[in-house]
Amino acid sequence: MNAAPRFRALADLIEATRSYWDWSPFGATDCPWASRAPELYGRVQALSDADAEHLMGDDDALLRWLAGAGLTEAAGLAEQIRVPVLADVHSPAKAETDPRAWAGIPGRKQAQIRAFLQALPPRNGVALEWCAGKGHLIRVVSRTTQRPGIGLELQPDLVVTGQALADAQGVAVSLQPCDVLRDEQRIRQTLSQTETALALHACGELHRSLVRQVIAQRVPEVVLAPCCYHLHGGGEYVPLSRAGAAACLRLSRDQLRHAVRQTRTAPPRVRRQQHALNIWRLAFDAWVREALGIDHYTALPPRPLSVLQDGFEAFCQWGARHHGLALPAMQDGAHWLDAGRKR
Ligand SMILES: C[S@@+](CC[C@H](N)C(=O)[O-])C[C@H]1O[C@@H](n2cnc3c(N)ncnc32)[C@H](O)[C@@H]1O
Incomplete structure (x- = not known):
């Protein structure tokens, strides 16, 4: 497979569509591309939560929908992002059928290991x-x-548990x-005997x-299945390949994070909770903007989904404490939640 032309085509497309994706719906109160693509904007606004949820979990359906809604760049993209099947792996390692191998x-x-x-x-x-890990x-x-x-x-307890298994x-x-990232000698010695x-x-x-x-x-x-591309050393992403270095694509850590934002693998209950927490963040921001008369987004650090149990007002009090904000008591949580939902 020649990955370079595909890489270039995708890099060009990412650059050409930058105005659609290079902004934060959390930080902005208005959609920056709405006036440039009014038909698409109207169709997005008219989507029900259920339809949006469905499209976010099905790339093919999403791309068909976007192309139909006027985003011509989406047509044909499904083929370009399909993970290629390596034609030269003629006889892969045999499947492991003994259930004892999969215990724990x-x-x-x-499923990931079977694919490997x-x-x-x-x-x-x-x-x-x-x-x-283990x-x-x-x-x-x-x-x-x-x-x-x-x-x-890295973690000694995982080493002990894994060795016991x-x-x-x-x-x-x-x-x-x-x-x-540090134990140079151990790495050199291990890789020198690795096939x-x-x-x-x-x-x-x-x-x-x-x-x-x-x-x-x-x-x-x-044989490598990477993840969390944005957790690289810091600053702008520096591609490793020649094709990557030659492409004019410049991506910050935050922009690269889009690659792992999709939550299609999370169970529906977790996706619903993540959605609720996102609304709380926007509702908190709407409350802070109004109470302090500011017009920029007040970001909050990641929180576990379990904070949902403590209620929206406790979340806002924590957010205010986190930023050292002196805010009046919240009068009408439902109003701000509604504002968050609309955003
Ligand atoms: C997402 S887990 C993947 C574990 C395993 N490969 C799997 O798929 O089940 C990432 C692992 O990398 C380990 N790790 C993080 N930083 C490391 C480092 N600097 N050196 C070695 N391992 C590290 C973590 O402790 C964790 O076990």
Whole structure:
């Protein structure tokens, strides 16, 4: 597969549509592209919550809908963002059918590991998992392919738990405590004996460091499913590939975060709670704007969904304390919640 032309086409499209996505609905009270694309804006405004929810969980449906609503750039995009199937992986590692191999691994993680096995070309020698957590991936890979495995992981308690799981199954995996951003000697020594480096959900700088290290140490094979791209070293995102460096796409940390904002994998109850908490943030902001006469967004740091149990007013009091704001007692929570909902 030649990824470069596809990359360039997507980079160009992201740049060309910047005015649609490069703003924060939380920070703005008006939609900045509404007057430029009135038909699209009207169609978005007319969407019911249920329809919006459905479209946010189905990329193909969303792109068809956007193209039909006048965003011509959306036509044909579904094909360009489809994850390519690697044609040269002729005989992937065999599937693991023994239920004991999957004991203690949550359902979605099982599905991810099965997909990894399907994409893993047959090879011998040491397989390494980078940022292994409890080493579920390396344990199943090692067990299924009979390859010796190593897992590097920062948190010592995960190393201990993961090693116990591997030992209990008699799998030849060695989980080792290691900070993959710092322990240069351990990394060099481990990669020098590695045939295949694996990483599943190594966030931001963690997967970037793996890419750099496997190139520097000439590891024969790397199989990587990255995540949380925005958690890189800081500042503007610096692409690693030549195609990335050549593209004129400049992305800040916040902009890159759009890539992982979609919550299609969360259960419906969690999505509803996240939606409610978003409304609370906007309602808090509306209250602060009115009470203090300011016209900028008052952002609040991430909060666990459990704060919903304490009620909206407690949330606002916490927000006011967090920013050291002297605010009058809230008179009419329902009014501000309504304002948040409308935003
Ligand atoms: C999202 S989890 C993924 C774990 C595992 N690969 C999986 O898919 O189940 C990321 C893991 O990276 C580990 N980690 C974070 N920073 C690290 C570092 N500097 N060095 C090594 N591991 C790190 C975390 O402790 C965590 O276990």
